Amino acid sequence: MSFATILPLAIVMVAGPQLLSAVFLATSERWRRNSFAYVLGAALSISAIVAIAYYLGGTGARETNSRPLLPYVVVALLLAAMVHTYLTREESEPPKWMGTLTSASPWFSFRLGFLLLGFFPTDILTAVAVGTTLASEDLPLLDAWGFVALTLLFIALPGLAVLALGERAERALPTIRDWMNDNAWVINEVVLAFFVVLTLT
Numbered sequence: 001m002s003f004a005t006i007l008p009l010a011i012v013m014v015a016g017p018q019l020l021s022a023v024f025l026a027t028s029e030r031w032r033r034n035s036f037a038y039v040l041g042a043a044l045s046i047s048a049i050v051a052i053a054y055y056l057g058g059t060g061a062r063e064t065n066s067r068p069l070l071p072y073v074v075v076a077l078l079l080a081a082m083v084h085t086y087l088t089r090e091e092s093e094p095p096k097w098m099g100t101l102t103s104a105s106p107w108f109s110f111r112l113g114f115l116l117l118g119f120f121p122t123d124i125l126t127a128v129a130v131g132t133t134l135a136s137e138d139l140p141l142l143d144a145w146g147f148v149a150l151t152l153l154f155i156a157l158p159g160l161a162v163l164a165l166g167e168r169a170e171r172a173l174p175t176i177r178d179w180m181n182d183n184a185w186v187i188n189e190v191v192l193a194f195f196v197v198l199t200l201t
Helices: 003-014 017-026 031-056 058-062 070-087 096-103 106-119 121-136 141-165 167-182 184-200
Strands: none
Touching: 003 017, 003 121, 003 141, 003 184, 017 031, 017 096, 017 106, 017 141, 031 106, 031 121, 031 141, 070 184, 106 121, 106 141, 121 141, 141 167
16 A cells, blocks of 8 residues: 555544544653553554454455445535534533543553554544455555554654653643644544545545
């Protein structure tokens, strides 16, 4: 898979609570262990979903040509979700668990990475799309490594920034975290718009 192909897919994977959680964990008390555990959990779940889709979804991927209406149904659902997100933007609040991330444990961080990157609806759809695409085109499963690696790099960036920049990153990340927290609906709209484009192309 080319970089131009995997870049938007990786962005869809992390745009939302996935990246916001990574920022929270990078500003937590045990940020090194938490950030590493979060990325490790994400790596396991993403790889598992892609592999399952690859081995079980190849046949389904080949049959998509006989179901031309499916992409349009998906687009309609995504557009409805975008409208709902916009209309409820004033009511939307971050999940309560997000407020506990600054004091999270590595085990909690691992589970969070595993669940968010493996079972968040848009992430499931994206990982399944990667696996079934590789299977339908008779490409090896290892060709998914670029997608997995880029996704993990994105969610590792907050921790890497603290590691490389030290106090400067520690001062900047809380501001970024608060902005993302206050504008979560904007991020959701961007993710949904990405999915509309990906579905139509």
